[in-house]
Amino acid sequence: MDLRRLSHVVVLAEELHFVRAAERVHLSQPAFSRSIQTIEAELGLRLFERGERGVSDVRPTPAGLFVIEGARKLLFDARCLRRNIDLYRDVELGDASFGTGPFPAVMLMPRVLAELRREHPKVGLRVEESNWKQLLERLRAEAIEFFVSDTTELPRDASLTVRMLAPHPVDFFARAGHPLVGRPCTFEEVWDYGLASATPPEVMKNQLTALLGTQVSDSSFLALECDNFAIPRAVALTTDTVLAATRALVSADTASGALALLDILDRPSLIVQPGIVSLTGRAPSPMAQKAMECVERVARELAGVAGAAVSQA
Structure with a gap:
């Protein structure tokens, strides 16, 4: 079966227009x-219904939908095989491109990237930082491996295949000398000073909304997202804004005394649940596999440090 013609079928299914697809x-x-007529003849199936104008009103037939789904899988596997053959032929680990959200960028990536560079100095690494929605688009476009x-x-x-990492509770921190430091306080008091954080998921927003009720504004949920x-870390260090973060994120600041953990009587139970996300069925390149293993190892070590800190608090 001609992969080039199969790719034409997939493109036409996406464009639904012969001229644009061409x-x-x-x-x-x-x-x-x-090309489309040839593969239809080879398969003995009509894959697309043409409109009256022939090029502007095209839609897949039921048989076409069946073939298109299989074609996408074949083309995906062919790209993976071609990439792995190139890596094997060159006897190299290959470069790696992957993404990170804001919390892992601070918690994990400095150590992960340092370790990978020490162990594989000739390998190129490209890391994109963004929110999960944009990273998922990049993953589906095969611009990043995970x-x-x-x-x-x-x-x-x-x-999608997800390798879960250790969860991290979210705590609340304020600069040294902040009016809330050194005494029990309520979450309402924390909110009054303004909360800074990476953009929280909807589940966190719902929890805080339930806790605060009518005080939450839909147009501006946090003081700083x-x-x-x-x-947000820099703002919390220089103003009375309170920082929502995991302990691992601010361990250096709490160790130096620049930030202090607030004693909140009705502290909401918020959890960051990180994971490594990749495409199901796509074998990672050798370097991407090593990078994922490094992420898992560093995450386990940091979870152990965070657990020890919690037990001592």
Whole structure:
């Protein structure tokens, strides 16, 4: 079966327009039409219904839908095989591209990337930092091999494989000398000073809404939301804004006394549940596999440190 013609079938299914599909694969419209007609003849199936104008009203037939689904899998496997053959031929681990959410970017990536660079100095690493929705788009587009992010809102999808990492509770921290430091307080008092955090998932917003009731504004949920964690951290260190974070994220600041853990009497129980997300059925490149193993190892070590800190608190 001709993979090139199968790719034309998939492109036409996505564009639903012969001219646009032909332009996308850099063929003339007549040549593209002949390619579709040829594979339909080979299979003995009509894959697309043509409209009256022939090029502007195209939709897959039931047989076409069946073939398109299988074609996508074949083309995906072919790309994976081609990549792995290239790596095998070159006797190299290959470069790796992956993504990270804001919490793992601070908690895990400095150690992970340092270890990978020490062990494999000739390998190239490309890391994208963003929220899980954008990272998922990049993963499905095969622009990255995996990403590490909070999985609380990640859709349960058979096309995704998730390797869960240790969960981390969210605590609340304020700068040294803050009016709330050194005494018990309520979450309402914390809220009055303004809360800064990476963008929280909906489940966290719902928990805080239930706790605070009418005080929550739909238009501006937190005082500061930013997926670059360095920004809310810097604001909390220099203002009375309270920082929502895991203990591992601010361990250096709490050790130095720059930030202090608040004693909140009605502290909400919020959890960050990170995981490693990849495409089901796609074998990772050797370097991506080593990177995922490194992420898991560092996450286990940090979970042990965080657990010891909690037991001592």
